[in-house]
Amino acid sequence: MRLGRLAPLFASICSVAALAQSPKGPDWAALQDETMRHYQAVLRLDTRNPPGNEHIVAEYVKQVLDKEGIPSQIVGSDMNRPNLIARLKGNGKKRPLLIMGHSDVVTVDEAKWKFPPFSATRDGGYVYGRGTIDDKDNLTASMMTIILLKRLSVPLDRDVIFVTESGEEGSSGIGIGYLVKDHFPEIDAEYCLAEGGGVTRIGGQVKYATVQTLEKIPRGIELVARGISGHGSIPLKSNAIVHLAGAVAKIGDWRPDIRFNETTGTYFRKLAAISPPDVAKYYRDVLSTDPKTRKAADDWLFENEPRHSSMLRTSVSPNIFQGGYRSNVIPSEAKATLDVRALPDEDAARFLEQVKRVVNDPAVDVHFTGQNERQAGPDARLDSEAYKALEAAALKVYNTQTLPTMSTGATDMAQLRVKGVQCFGIGPATDFEDPPKGFGAHSDQERLLESEVHRFVRFNWEVIYDLAHAR
Numbered sequence: 001m002r003l004g005r006l007a008p009l010f011a012s013i014c015s016v017a018a019l020a021q022s023p024k025g026p027d028w029a030a031l032q033d034e035t036m037r038h039y040q041a042v043l044r045l046d047t048r049n050p051p052g053n054e055h056i057v058a059e060y061v062k063q064v065l066d067k068e069g070i071p072s073q074i075v076g077s078d079m080n081r082p083n084l085i086a087r088l089k090g091n092g093k094k095r096p097l098l099i100m101g102h103s104d105v106v107t108v109d110e111a112k113w114k115f116p117p118f119s120a121t122r123d124g125g126y127v128y129g130r131g132t133i134d135d136k137d138n139l140t141a142s143m144m145t146i147i148l149l150k151r152l153s154v155p156l157d158r159d160v161i162f163v164t165e166s167g168e169e170g171s172s173g174i175g176i177g178y179l180v181k182d183h184f185p186e187i188d189a190e191y192c193l194a195e196g197g198g199v200t201r202i203g204g205q206v207k208y209a210t211v212q213t214l215e216k217i218p219r220g221i222e223l224v225a226r227g228i229s230g231h232g233s234i235p236l237k238s239n240a241i242v243h244l245a246g247a248v249a250k251i252g253d254w255r256p257d258i259r260f261n262e263t264t265g266t267y268f269r270k271l272a273a274i275s276p277p278d279v280a281k282y283y284r285d286v287l288s289t290d291p292k293t294r295k296a297a298d299d300w301l302f303e304n305e306p307r308h309s310s311m312l313r314t315s316v317s318p319n320i321f322q323g324g325y326r327s328n329v330i331p332s333e334a335k336a337t338l339d340v341r342a343l344p345d346e347d348a349a350r351f352l353e354q355v356k357r358v359v360n361d362p363a364v365d366v367h368f369t370g371q372n373e374r375q376a377g378p379d380a381r382l383d384s385e386a387y388k389a390l391e392a393a394a395l396k397v398y399n400t401q402t403l404p405t406m407s408t409g410a411t412d413m414a415q416l417r418v419k420g421v422q423c424f425g426i427g428p429a430t431d432f433e434d435p436p437k438g439f440g441a442h443s444d445q446e447r448l449l450e451s452e453v454h455r456f457v458r459f460n461w462e463v464i465y466d467l468a469h470a471r
């Protein structure tokens with residue numbers, strides 16, 4: 001996104017009546033040392049995946065919760081890489097709320113780090129370390145929240161379940177996959193809060209919050225061209241590489257139809273309302289019912305904001321192209337793999353037929369690859385109690401408005417959405433300028449402002465208290 005061009009946002013501060021307020025709320029200033037101690041402690045636990053070793057985080061969290069009298073269990077198919085499930089009981093008037101943070105982090109290139117990646121060094125107002133924004137921030141904030149609910153003896157209308165799941169970074173079978181398969185009754189909930197959203201700051205000012213309410217579904221499609229093999233000195237009309245190249249070129253020129261859902265429609269409308277006029281025009285035009293206006297905006301987005309272009313449609317990207325083994329042999333087969341990211345409501349069979357029509361070559365076979373395990377689940381509703389609580393908390397804690405987003409990539413929430421859990425991705429405020437400087441998630445370095453660690457704990461508290469306290 002070209003967020004750098006967003007004008008300052010003058011959020012209209014409507015009065016939020018009935019915003020949940022605990023009679024005796026947490027003493028935020030007094031909690032800062034404790035929050036920072038836990039945050040640094042989990043950051044110092046080296047859970048780079050592979051190999052993961054997430055048991056060290058599960059054990060740390062368990063001993064913290066034990067001291068607070070919060071029951072928890074460590075479960076896993078690989079006890080070096082287990083998950084933790086904790087539960088605070090409510091009166092059962094409402095279905096549970098699940099809050100999650102994954103305990104593994106991606107690997108590091110230690111030479112690129114100014115401070116050692118598992119040192120959690122505090123410098124210039126930041127905390128540096130692998131996992132600071134992915135995902136030990138969510139893990140710490142949700143752990144602090146469940147601790148506070150217990151300590152303040154907050155009566156609850158629903159159970160609050162806290163999970164630290166392992167293996168999110170590329171081995172979710174031992175984490176969320178295992179939990180959904182073997183422990184679903186213990187994590188089943190009406191709502192789930194996990195990573196995937198955040199608050200965008202530009203020039204040190206908060207501009208808006210995003211909440212991930214939906215995600216695209218990865219699908220793979222294979223194109224296999226078959227022809228006659230032969231001597232390279234005698235070109236053949238049936239050359240498989242020529243047929244495959246033609247098919248891939250047609251796919252490259254094709255952009256599937258635009259289709260909005262509740263999340264993306266709301267996102268583009270709200271983004272238009274807070275963006276400077278020269279860019280806002282494109283966000284508005286792409287929503288137009290006039291095909292010419294929409295097409296012009298779509299072309300601009302594809303060239304300038306490809307992530308936004310992908311949010312508009314089921315996207316297709318040819319990412320593997322294989323064929324041939326000797327310069328003097330015409331191969332009888334050539335193969336390409338397309339990375340398809342489907343809109344959640346996409347009809348897979350119908351889409352495959354569309355791809356076949358675009359390719360339009362009987363020499364090229366078009367089929368799904370075998371690796372399409374994730375299914376689509378329903379999106380989280382924007383008229384739900386949970387979304388309203390998230391909007392209210394963003395206004396209260398960050399004085400900003402919320403945009404719902406659909407992520408183009410997949411998350412651990414996919415497995416829960418399939419089971420009917422309404423999932424919302426949240427995150428702390430980070431600087432828009434930070435990722436290009438190499439401080440983003442999965443970057444050579446990673447960091448988070450100390451002040452934003454504390455503000456994120458408060459945001460979690462406001463949302464979770466609002467959704468769970470007894471009324």
Ligand SMILES: [Zn+2]
Pocket residue numbers: 102134135168195
């Ligand atoms: Zn993550």
